[in-house]
Structures are given as structure tokens and as C-alpha cells.
Amino acid sequence: MGKYIKLIVNPQLKNGGCMTCQSSCQTACKTSATVSNQPCEREK
Amino acid sequence: MLKEIFEYYHLINRLEKFLLINKNSGAVYKIDPKLGEILASNLNNNYSNLFLPQEMELELRELLGEKSNLEILKESAKKLEKRTAHPKAFCLNVAHSCNLSCLYCFAEKGYREEDNQKLMSEKTARRAIDFLFAAPYPVIELDFFGGEPLLNWKAVKNSIIYAGEKTRFSGKKIKLALTTNGILLTQDICRFLNQYEVNLTLSLDGPKEVHNDLRILNNGKGSFDSSFYKIKQAVFSRNYQNYYIRGTYTKKTLNFSKAANFFIEENLENFSLEPVISKDTPWSLDFEDLPIIEQEYEILANLLVKRKKEGKPFSFYHFNLNLYNSPCIEKRLQSCGVGVEYLAITPQGEIYPCHQLTGYKEFKLGDIFQGIDIEKQEIFKKIHFLNSKDCLTCWAKIYCAGGCIANNYYFSSSLFKPPELFCALLKIRLEYALALSVE
Ligand code: SF4
Numbered sequence: 001m002g003k004y005i006k007l008i009v010n011p012q013l014k015n016g017g018c019m020t021c022q023s024s025c026q027t028a029c030k031t032s033a034t035v036s037n038q039p040c041e042r043e044k
Numbered sequence: 045m046l047k048e049i050f051e052y053y054h055l056i057n058r059l060e061k062f063l064l065i066n067k068n069s070g071a072v073y074k075i076d077p078k079l080g081e082i083l084a085s086n087l088n089n090n091y092s093n094l095f096l097p098q099e100m101e102l103e104l105r106e107l108l109g110e111k112s113n114l115e116i117l118k119e120s121a122k123k124l125e126k127r128t129a130h131p132k133a134f135c136l137n138v139a140h141s142c143n144l145s146c147l148y149c150f151a152e153k154g155y156r157e158e159d160n161q162k163l164m165s166e167k168t169a170r171r172a173i174d175f176l177f178a179a180p181y182p183v184i185e186l187d188f189f190g191g192e193p194l195l196n197w198k199a200v201k202n203s204i205i206y207a208g209e210k211t212r213f214s215g216k217k218i219k220l221a222l223t224t225n226g227i228l229l230t231q232d233i234c235r236f237l238n239q240y241e242v243n244l245t246l247s248l249d250g251p252k253e254v255h256n257d258l259r260i261l262n263n264g265k266g267s268f269d270s271s272f273y274k275i276k277q278a279v280f281s282r283n284y285q286n287y288y289i290r291g292t293y294t295k296k297t298l299n300f301s302k303a304a305n306f307f308i309e310e311n312l313e314n315f316s317l318e319p320v321i322s323k324d325t326p327w328s329l330d331f332e333d334l335p336i337i338e339q340e341y342e343i344l345a346n347l348l349v350k351r352k353k354e355g356k357p358f359s360f361y362h363f364n365l366n367l368y369n370s371p372c373i374e375k376r377l378q379s380c381g382v383g384v385e386y387l388a389i390t391p392q393g394e395i396y397p398c399h400q401l402t403g404y405k406e407f408k409l410g411d412i413f414q415g416i417d418i419e420k421q422e423i424f425k426k427i428h429f430l431n432s433k434d435c436l437t438c439w440a441k442i443y444c445a446g447g448c449i450a451n452n453y454y455f456s457s458s459l460f461k462p463p464e465l466f467c468a469l470l471k472i473r474l475e476y477a478l479a480l481s482v483e
């Protein structure tokens with residue numbers, strides 16, 4: 001972008017909802033909704 | 045006014061990096077240290093006396109023109125609220141009893157009182173699996189949970205075989221998971237779970253003195269020796285794949301980086317360490333604990349940087365942020381699908397919105413024999429961060445998706461009100477995760 005500020009990523013807010021990726025927080029933390037940061041698995 | 049920029053951007057200063065996060069789009073910018081230092085030194089006075097060299101100021105002002113994603117999110121949220129509900133992930137509470145008496149256990153709330161049937165019958169489990177397979181998703185999830193699910197091993201085993209058969213006929217893929225304290229794991233059980241690719245979540249809080257603090261056997265003694273070696277064997281038997289060590293830290297064991305170091309030394313390198321969910325107990329967390337917790341995340345993040353450089357990274361669940369293959373809008377808005385896509389089933393076949401809300405009768409959504417009460421489910425379709433006042437103004441919302449709804453209810457008696465302490469914690473964690481994701 002410029003000398004002092006560089007865009008790293010603008011998260012693509014793509015439509016999806018195919019539900020291939022993980023729901024719930026079960027496979028790891030059990031109490032926290034960080035599931036929303038797990039990768040999209042649609043391409044797999 | 046330059047100050048206005050910070051209504052839309054949040055400054056992160058972690059791991060000697062400076063980042064700006066657009067609060068309404070989630071965009072991540074890396075800031076030159078010179079500019080970063082000036083911004084950071086003005087943080088405390090809320091940027092009201094911020095003066096910058098012209099070149100820097102111009103660049104910063106350009107950020108004001110960047111787009112927000114809120115409108116797109118609002119559109120999707122409307123659709124989400126109207127969606128037809130289908131279950132996609134079930135948590136089968138196959139045993140409402142346990143061979144441990146961990147003092148901080150949240151599951152206990154769900155089965156303390158009138159439970160006469162503590163183990164799920166195979167018939168009920170099969171019925172639940174049929175219910176799940178009827179949903180229109182190509183990938184479904186089945187988690188075995190308790191209490192301690194291995195107390196009902198026969199039902200677990202037969203359910204897995206049954207679900208496996210059903211995948212063959214339905215063409216669906218199933219992701220299986222089981223949470224255990226490890227005590228009842230045997231070679232045969234491990235072999236079976238490995239064969240069926242069941243993801244294991246293994247409860248272990250850290251080294252012996254940490255683990256034994258609150259994870260105690262029913263006779264009051266610490267459970268470390270009964271769990272640890274079984275857990276190690278189980279992880280070894282699956283070639284260190286497809287598992288998570290799940291530790292809890294409490295007010296009494298705040299130095300959780302110790303636990304992390306212990307896991308790493310023991311080759312248990314996939315782990316998560318979670319704050320205890322409790323209130324008004326000697327081990328409950330409160331705001332005065334935050335400085336130490338912050339320090340601990342810092343130690344953990346620096347350790348990860350170091351290990352990555354040495355080519356020996358570990359996997360800490362909350363630092364696994366994938367900036368470049370990010371989830372879709374729906375996931376960003378509502379995350380875990382509590383009460384709609386994700387449901388917990390009790391041994392009697394009752395349906396609850398999630399494993400942490402089991403036993404809260406006000407949220408009972410029906411049972412697997414009669415079906416789901418669609419009207420009671422309605423409120424869960426409205427769960428997304430745009431319906432939470434606190435989240436709307438929060439910089440973390442695009443990455444947090446509104447936190448854990450069960451926690452909200454437990455601490456704030458509202459599904460839509462996240463508890464401040466947990467938000468503060470999440471934001472610290474997220475700042476490190478973002479700083480780690482940017483080179
Ligand atoms: S739950 Fe808390 S941290 Fe997450 S977006 Fe809402 S206010 Fe922010």
C-alpha cells in the first residue's frame with residue numbers, strides 16, 4: 001500500500017454455508033467459539 | 045481528525061509487530077515500527093493529541109476510505125435468521141457419569157439431579173445417528189462426550205460401527221470425535237478408535253502437580269498417574285496425529301505456559317489450554333488475573349516463534365488462525381451453530397443446544413423420538429454477533445463471531461451478552477494469533 005502501512009489481507013467474506021468445515025467447539029477447546037477461525041474446507 | 049480513524053481501526057502491538065485491524069471488515073495492515081511506536085504511545089490518551097509527519101498522516105488517512113463489510117454481513121445475517129434448521133453435528137452424551145470428580149467440571153451441572161438413566165442405550169444412540177444422517181449435509185459430525193464416554197464403551201463402539209455402515213449407503217462423510225480423560229483407554233480401544241479415525245480430545249491439565257490440583261479421582265486423590273500414561277500411549281498409537289490435548293487453567297494454575305512446556309517435552313504437541321468456566325469458587329478467574337494470563341500468552345507466542353524458527357512448531361488451537369483460507373460469511377457470523385446445526389443429546393435422548401447447555405431445562409429442544417421443537421429453536425437462529433450490542437462495537441467481531449453462547453448464558457444470563465472477562469481474554473489471544481499470522 002505505502003511506505004508505512006501495508007495491507008496484509010482483507011478477509012474474503014465469501015458466501016458459503018456448505019457446512020463442510022467444523023461446527024461446535026468439540027474437537028479441541030470445548031468452551032470457546034474460535035471455530036470461526038478454522039480454515040474453509042470447501043475446496044478439499 | 046486523525047482520532048476518527050481509531051473508531052474504525054484497532055491497533056495491535058504484539059511480538060514487536062504493529063498491526064491495524066479494520067473493525068468492520070477484518071482487514072489486517074502491518075504498520076512500520078516508526079509509525080507504530082507513535083500510535084502506541086498515543087493509545088492511552090485515546091489519540092487526542094496525535095500529530096504525525098505529513099507522509100505518515102496521509103497514509104493513515106487513506107485507511108478511512110477502506111470498505112466495511114458490515115452491510116454484506118447484515119444481508120447474510122437476515123438469511124441466517126430465516127434458514128431451515130437441520131442438525132449437522134451431534135454431541136452424544138453417552139454417559140452422564142464419570143470416573144473423576146474434577147472440581148471445576150461444567151458437565152456435572154447437566155446431570156447432577158434427577159438423572160436415573162446415566163448411560164445412553166444403544167437404541168437411543170442409533171436413533172440419534174439416524175436423525176443426524178437424515179440431514180442434507182454431505183459432511184456430518186458425531187462427538188462422543190460425557191461424563192466419561194468410555195464408561196459406556198459398548199454403546200460408543202457399536203455406534204461408530206453403525207455410523208460407519210451408514211456412511212457407505214448414504215455417501216456422506218462423517219467426522220468422529222471422542223473426549224476422554226484417558227483412564228479407561230486400552231490397547232484394543234485405541235486400535236479401534238484409530239481404525240475408525242476418531243479424533244481424540246484428551247483431558248490433561250499439565251504436569252502432575254498442576255493436573256492433580258483439581259482433576260481428582262472419586263476417592264479424592266489426583267488422577268495424573270491414572271490418565272497420563274494412557275494418554276501418551278494413545279497418542280503414540282496414532283502416530284501423533286488426529287488428537288488434541290485439552291487442558292484447563294484456573295486461578296490456581298494461571299501459569300499455563302508451564303503446562304504447554306510440559307506437553308511439548310512429552311511430544312504432545314497439539315493442545316489447547318482453556319480458561320476454567322466457573323464463578324464464585326476459589327479457582328474462578330477474575331479481572332485481577334488478566335495481567336498474568338496476558339504474560340502467559342506472550343510466553344506461549346514467543347515459544348511458538350522460537351520453535352517455528354527451529355523447524356519444530358507446535359499447534360496451539362487458539363493461535364491457529366488461517367488468514368488466507370478464511371471461512372465463509374455464515375461461519376464468521378455464527379461460528380459453532382449452537383442450537384441449530386449443533387445439538388447435544390442426553391442419555392435419555394433429550395435434545396439440548398450444546399454440551400454446555402445440557403440440563404438447562406429452559407433450552408430443552410425436544411427429544412430424538414418426538415423431534416425438535418422448532419419454536420424453541422427460533423432464538424438460536426438469531427445467534428450471530430450482529431445481534432449482540434457488545435459485539436457490534438468490538439474490534440474482534442469478524443474473528444470472534446460472538447464468543448461462546450453457553451458462556452454468555454452462564455455468566456450473563458443472556459445468550460446475547462458476552463461476559464467481559466472472557467472477551468478481554470479472547471482479545472488478548474486473538475492479538476497474538478494475528479501477530480503470529482503476519483510475517
Ligand atoms: S464476544 Fe466479546 S470479544 Fe467476541 S466479538 Fe463479541 S464483544 Fe468482541
Ligand code: SF4
Pocket residue numbers: 024025026030031032033034380381382386398399400401447448449450451
Ligand atoms: S455455545 Fe460455546 S460450548 Fe456450545 S458449541 Fe458453541 S462455543 Fe462450544
